[in-house]
Amino acid sequence: MQPKQILKEHVAKIATLTEEEFENFFNRFELRSFKKGQTIIAAGDRVDREYFVLSGCLKSFYINDDLKMFILQFAMPTWWTSDFNALYTGAKATISVDCITDAEVLSLSNENREALCKEIHQAEHFFRWRTNKGYVASQKRLLSMMNNDVKHRYEELMAQYPELYQIVPKQLIAAYLGVSRETLSRLHH
Amino acid sequence: MQPKQILKEHVAKIATLTEEEFENFFNRFELRSFKKGQTIIAAGDRVDREYFVLSGCLKSFYINDDLKMFILQFAMPTWWTSDFNALYTGAKATISVDCITDAEVLSLSNENREALCKEIHQAEHFFRWRTNKGYVASQKRLLSMMNNDVKHRYEELMAQYPELYQIVPKQLIAAYLGVSRETLSRLHH
DNA sequence: AGTGATTTGTGATGTAGATCACATTTTCAT
DNA sequence: ATGAAAATGTGATCTACATCACAAATCACT
Numbered sequence: 001m002q003p004k005q006i007l008k009e010h011v012a013k014i015a016t017l018t019e020e021e022f023e024n025f026f027n028r029f030e031l032r033s034f035k036k037g038q039t040i041i042a043a044g045d046r047v048d049r050e051y052f053v054l055s056g057c058l059k060s061f062y063i064n065d066d067l068k069m070f071i072l073q074f075a076m077p078t079w080w081t082s083d084f085n086a087l088y089t090g091a092k093a094t095i096s097v098d099c100i101t102d103a104e105v106l107s108l109s110n111e112n113r114e115a116l117c118k119e120i121h122q123a124e125h126f127f128r129w130r131t132n133k134g135y136v137a138s139q140k141r142l143l144s145m146m147n148n149d150v151k152h153r154y155e156e157l158m159a160q161y162p163e164l165y166q167i168v169p170k171q172l173i174a175a176y177l178g179v180s181r182e183t184l185s186r187l188h189h
Numbered sequence: 190m191q192p193k194q195i196l197k198e199h200v201a202k203i204a205t206l207t208e209e210e211f212e213n214f215f216n217r218f219e220l221r222s223f224k225k226g227q228t229i230i231a232a233g234d235r236v237d238r239e240y241f242v243l244s245g246c247l248k249s250f251y252i253n254d255d256l257k258m259f260i261l262q263f264a265m266p267t268w269w270t271s272d273f274n275a276l277y278t279g280a281k282a283t284i285s286v287d288c289i290t291d292a293e294v295l296s297l298s299n300e301n302r303e304a305l306c307k308e309i310h311q312a313e314h315f316f317r318w319r320t321n322k323g324y325v326a327s328q329k330r331l332l333s334m335m336n337n338d339v340k341h342r343y344e345e346l347m348a349q350y351p352e353l354y355q356i357v358p359k360q361l362i363a364a365y366l367g368v369s370r371e372t373l374s375r376l377h378h
Numbered sequence: 379a380g381t382g383a384t385t386t387g388t389g390a391t392g393t394a395g396a397t398c399a400c401a402t403t404t405t406c407a408t
Numbered sequence: 409a410t411g412a413a414a415a416t417g418t419g420a421t422c423t424a425c426a427t428c429a430c431a432a433a434t435c436a437c438t
Contacts, residue, residue: 062332062336064336068336070332070335070336072328072331072332084321084324084325084328085325085328085329088321088322088325117314117317121310121313124310124313124314124317125306125313127317128306128313128316128317128320131317131320131321131324132273132277132320133277134324135273135320135323135324135327136273136274136277138324138327138328138331139261139273139274139327140274141331142261142327142330142331142334143251143259143261145331145334145335145367146259146334146367147251147253147257147259149424149425150424150425169384169385169386170385170386171384171385171386178334178335179425179426180425180426180427181385181386181387182386182387182388182425182426182427182428183424183425183426185386185387185388186387186388186425338394338395339394339395358414358415358416359415359416360414360415360416368395368396369395369396369397370415370416370417371395371396371397371398371416371417371418372394372395372396374416374417374418375395375417375418379438380437380438381436381437381438382435382436382437383434383435383436383437384433384434384435384436385432385433385434385435386431386432386433386434387430387431387432387433388429388430388431388432389428389429389430389431390427390428390429391426391427391428391429392425392426392427392428393423393424393425393426393427394423394424394425394426395422395423395424395425396421396422396423396424397420397421397422397423398419398420398421398422399418399419399420399421400417400418400419401416401417401418401419402415402416402417402418403414403415403416403417404413404414404415404416405412405413405414405415406411406412406413406414407410407411407412407413408409408410408411408412
């Protein structure tokens with residue numbers, strides 16, 4: 001499927017744009033391809049774009065002072081990713097984003113997003129609901145983190161994204177669950 | 190300060206409404222007062238309102254099968270709270286909200302929020318940015334949960350909301366940090 | 379296909395925080 | 409003011425998970 005079509009169907013789930021409006025909407029994006037392992041945002045960068053995933057799998061992650069990695073999100077097709085704090089506030093990135101597999105994305109600048117939201121009421125509507133959903137998902141994950149043990153969280157993740165098991169090295173799954181790779185490995189006993 | 194004025198100043202930080210627009214905006218809210226200990230949303234309820242805190246302190250929380258409580262948010266003045274998942278999806282509440290102190294809130298129905306967003310482009314803008322901020326804060330908390338030990342998280346919370354120490358029983362602070370009250374009590378050694 | 383790098387599994391040991399039990403203090407309603 | 413209920417402190421013990429160490433397996437590049 002074409003990038004344009006993928007985005008169109010995604011947006012249509014939330015907002016109603018006319019043909020011309022969607023034309024304008026789509027034209028604000030840039031198509032980009034990345035290879036497995038490539039970095040899209042590195043900690044310390046100025047961030048002025050967010051990314052809509054067309055194909056492949058990205059990860060957004062934080063690395064602490066002990067060089068331990070924590071994964072915020074595996075970004076699969078039709079997911080949005082960036083360092084949203086840096087993007088919204090102008091602060092330097094503390095979250096990095098890179099490619100777990102080869103990937104195609106549509107990138108949208110902060111400026112273009114705000115222009116769209118201003119020009120097209122339904123675009124603002126779309127971005128409001130996109131974030132509403134992200135917010136609810138993030139709160140659910142926080143609760144699961146506090147409430148459930150590793151095994152439970154692992155099964156939850158695999159139930160939701162079975163495809164991850166194939167694509168993503170286990171140590172990254174551990175970094176998402178907030179657990180050591182050794183403990184994850186021992187889970188199957 | 191008057192409820193109207195509090196809301197006006199809060200909204201003005203994000204969106205620009207004309208006098209008439211704000212008049213319409215404000216009139217969609219209902220002023221309500223609650224006593225300490227009163228329940229605003231109980232798990233299992235249908236949720237059709239969100240709440241803007243004018244005074245006092247609310248908590249939103251989840252209770253698991255073992256009757257252990259986890260606090261998602263202490264809602265202080267100018268904070269918004271609800272079970273947003275239930276509110277947005279129509280599902281029954283899994284999150285409850287009640288009053289830690291006597292409190293005054295402005296309550297807004299789902300219906301009225303959507304009507305406002307439709308009628309007033311800047312209202313949609315406002316709610317988009319409100320959630321953007323919530324989303325970023327939630328992700329930060331998730332990372333802190335994965336990365337930092339209890340002591341660190343406790344100091345972080347106290348640095349951000351020193352007033353909580355006076356107002357909120359320690360066991361509730363423990364329930365926010367995701368730690369037992371005993372461990373929190375031993376932190377000061 | 380072969381070789382170095384990355385990923386995974388697994389044992390031994392350490393530790394932050396949970397749980398249980400009970401005493402003490404504080405709060406609140408009458 | 410007074411008694412009941414709620415909140416807090418603290419010792420003893422338990423446990424899920426971390427960390428370290430190393431071996432085995434898998435991946436990726438020329």
